[in-house]
Amino acid sequence: xxxxxxxxxxxxxxxxxxxxxxxxxxxxxxxxxxxxxxxxxxxxxxxxxxxxxxxxxxxxxxxxxxxxxxxxxxxxxxxxxxxxxxxxxxxxxxxxxxxxxxxxxxxxxxxxxxxxxxxxxxxxxxxxxxxxxxxxxxxxxxxxxxxxxxxxxxxxxxxxxxxxxxxxxxxxxxxxxxxxxxxxxxxxxxxxxxxxxxxxxxxxxxxxxxxxxxxxxxxxxxxxxxxxxxxxxxxxxxxxxxxxxxxxxxxxxxxxxxxxxxxxxxxxxxxxxxxxxxxxxxxxxxxxxxxxxxxxxxxxxxxxxxxxxxxxxxxxxxxxxxxxxxxxxxxxxxxxxxxxxxxxxxxxxxxxxxxxxxxxxxxxxxxxxxxxxxxxxxxxxxxxxxxxxxxxxxxxxxxxxxxxxxxxxxxxxxxxxxxxxxxxxx
Amino acid sequence: xxxxxxxxxxxxxxxxxxxxxxxxxxxxxxxxxxxxxxxxxxxxxxxxxxxxxxxxxxxxxxxxxxxxxxxxxxxxxxxxxxxxxxxxxxxxxxxxxxxxxxxxxxxxxxxxxxxxxxxxxxxxxxxxxxxxxxxxxxxxxxxxxxxxxxxxxxxxxxxxxxxxxxxxxxxxxxxxxxxxxxxxxxxxxxxxxxxxxxxxxxxxxxxxxxxxxxxxxxxxxxxxxxxxxxxxxxxxxxxxxxxxxxxxxxxxxxxxxxxxxxxxxxxxxxxx
Numbered sequence: 079x080x081x082x083x084x085x086x087x088x089x090x091x092x093x094x095x096x097x098x099x100x101x102x103x104x105x106x107x108x109x110x111x112x113x114x115x116x117x118x119x120x121x122x123x124x125x126x127x128x129x130x131x132x133x134x135x136x137x138x139x140x141x142x143x144x145x146x147x148x149x150x151x152x153x154x155x156x157x158x159x160x161x162x163x164x165x166x167x168x169x170x171x172x173x174x175x176x177x178x179x180x181x182x183x184x185x186x187x188x189x190x191x192x193x194x195x196x197x198x199x200x201x202x203x204x205x206x207x208x209x210x211x212x213x214x215x216x217x218x219x220x221x222x223x224x225x226x227x228x229x230x231x232x233x234x235x236x237x238x239x240x241x242x243x244x245x246x247x248x249x250x251x252x253x254x255x256x257x258x259x260x261x262x263x264x265x266x267x268x269x270x271x272x273x274x275x276x277x278x279x280x281x282x283x284x285x286x287x288x289x290x291x292x293x294x295x296x297x298x299x300x301x302x303x304x305x306x307x308x309x310x311x312x313x314x315x316x317x318x319x320x321x322x323x324x325x326x327x328x329x330x331x332x333x334x335x336x337x338x339x340x341x342x343x344x345x346x347x348x349x350x351x352x353x354x355x356x357x358x359x360x361x362x363x364x365x366x367x368x369x370x371x372x373x374x375x376x377x378x379x380x381x382x383x384x385x386x387x388x389x390x391x392x393x394x395x396x397x398x399x400x401x402x403x404x405x406x407x408x409x410x411x412x413x414x415x416x417x418x419x420x421x422x423x424x425x426x427x428x429x430x431x432x433x434x435x436x437x438x439x440x441x442x443x444x445x446x447x448x449x450x451x452x453x454x455x456x457x458x459x460x461x462x463x464x465x466x467x468x469x470x471x472x473x474x475x476x477x478x479x480x481x482x483x484x485x486x487x488x489x490x491x492x493x494x495x496x497x498x499x500x501x502x503x504x
Numbered sequence: 505x506x507x508x509x510x511x512x513x514x515x516x517x518x519x520x521x522x523x524x525x526x527x528x529x530x531x532x533x534x535x536x537x538x539x540x541x542x543x544x545x546x547x548x549x550x551x552x553x554x555x556x557x558x559x560x561x562x563x564x565x566x567x568x569x570x571x572x573x574x575x576x577x578x579x580x581x582x583x584x585x586x587x588x589x590x591x592x593x594x595x596x597x598x599x600x601x602x603x604x605x606x607x608x609x610x611x612x613x614x615x616x617x618x619x620x621x622x623x624x625x626x627x628x629x630x631x632x633x634x635x636x637x638x639x640x641x642x643x644x645x646x647x648x649x650x651x652x653x654x655x656x657x658x659x660x661x662x663x664x665x666x667x668x669x670x671x672x673x674x675x676x677x678x679x680x681x682x683x684x685x686x687x688x689x690x691x692x693x694x695x696x697x698x699x700x701x702x703x704x705x706x707x708x709x710x711x712x713x714x715x716x717x718x719x720x721x722x723x724x725x726x727x728x729x730x731x732x733x734x735x736x737x738x739x740x741x742x743x744x745x746x747x748x749x750x751x752x753x754x755x756x757x758x759x760x761x762x763x764x765x766x767x768x769x770x771x772x773x774x775x776x
Contacts, residue, residue: 240531256675256677257676258677353676353677353680353741374741378664382664393668397531
């Protein structure tokens, strides 16, 4: 009977959000669902993951086919009985795929936004709940703990989580490469469009101290400034305030340049040549492209930012490939451990281990007792044999459990206690 | 006799360089930690090698050209490691480390048996001269690395063509601030070195100033750095400041190497 890790559920690959919602476990029922899960006959251990992208049941089982059946029913029961509807949305991951899926989820490779950092925390939380209810056992304990360390490896060994892939996060990324810190910086919005508001919110979230809002319609400037806790200024006073801003975001629909090169040379002088980051989100462009030729001024238009975001997306793809290699190696390690987690080979390994110890020690002793008569040698042989058999009796009885979860526990324990693990499994 | 400690230090510098480069290309955090670990190890070995030498031969052991380079390399690495505690400067580390390696390598290859001590210089002014002067050189060397990094990063940001290493670069403002701070400190130390050097010259040669090549070139270098610091007050930040830092350092190295080797002068074959 081969144990396996199995994942059945709905996720963003095959189910839309309204399907995922229907299956979701409400907060109060969550712990009950976990308890109910492990009462299902083929399920030895279980845990439930529930994020905005997925509702998935992770289970350890000795009978995969029956378990898939049972888990599908378990989920359908949530879905007000719409069996046929749900079936086509279910994703099933078995064996190696199950382990791999959990590792990929932990490493945020299966997220809608690959590399987003929240998922690991959520996963730890769901594992914690399964552990406290007692529905997670030996296999899931190890599988989840492995997944956490896989996530850590992927985070530290690849750059998957450090890529800004939207236009406004690319703007923030660039700001962080120009400025030492954003906490003492001021941003200015020229034009109160949605894009510029989004970019401003990103910058504020990263610590930018204050925002100045200039807009042709002053009321709109006041309104947006209130939202962003910034200062509105009349559009005509723009040039008086420009030197205060370290980041200027333009998004007006003006058909001529709002900022000219000559004007910016002047602003730079007023700023004592401190660096200035200009973000032109306007189409047609708001800022004269020649401004970029001025020293200490960095001008990016919407295409430049999209270019940055694109490059980042490509790089992330490459980093993801690196991450998959790490995951594959970890899946190998875990599956090797899991395949050894069986009573018969464990008992054999245990006997071999004690037998080799007995033999070794016996030979050492007999070597120093050369003149011992053969009869006494046989007696020693028989005695050591008897000791080993007595020692093995209880462990072997316990390893042949009826209760599979308990059996798994004893096997894992025996492998560890008697040093039967392969070196890289521990 | 070649010092085995110095040989080990050299090997560690080389490995640290490889780790830095590896980190910059792959973004691996474990490589970044290894790079800093190896660099700290190299520094410890290198300092131990120098300390043994000074203990065996007396502090005059530091006077020959090669030992001066060795000393500068140690101070550079120490300064980098201290600065890197506060900011992510691995790209700068990838410049400082091979530079330290080259300096130490020349110390290793040309290591003299017993230095010919310019006995006429044995004065309390000697350490008071060379310690600030050499620490100053090391500070300028690190400032040079900041400036090189600045220029590369500035080019990437201006041209909007990012290399794969872009993300590991520190921000322009960080580099510019560090550059300013280091040049200021270096300038202060260099000035002290010049003053104590003149006092030493008066004691040994009988005159504060004798149009000796090292004195002349040091004065030129001093003027360049003074100009750089002055230019900052009128807004020469960023690219211009970085370029001038690089030019000043090149002049400094040229005078250090060129004058020492081509016109040995009275400095006893060294800038010390």
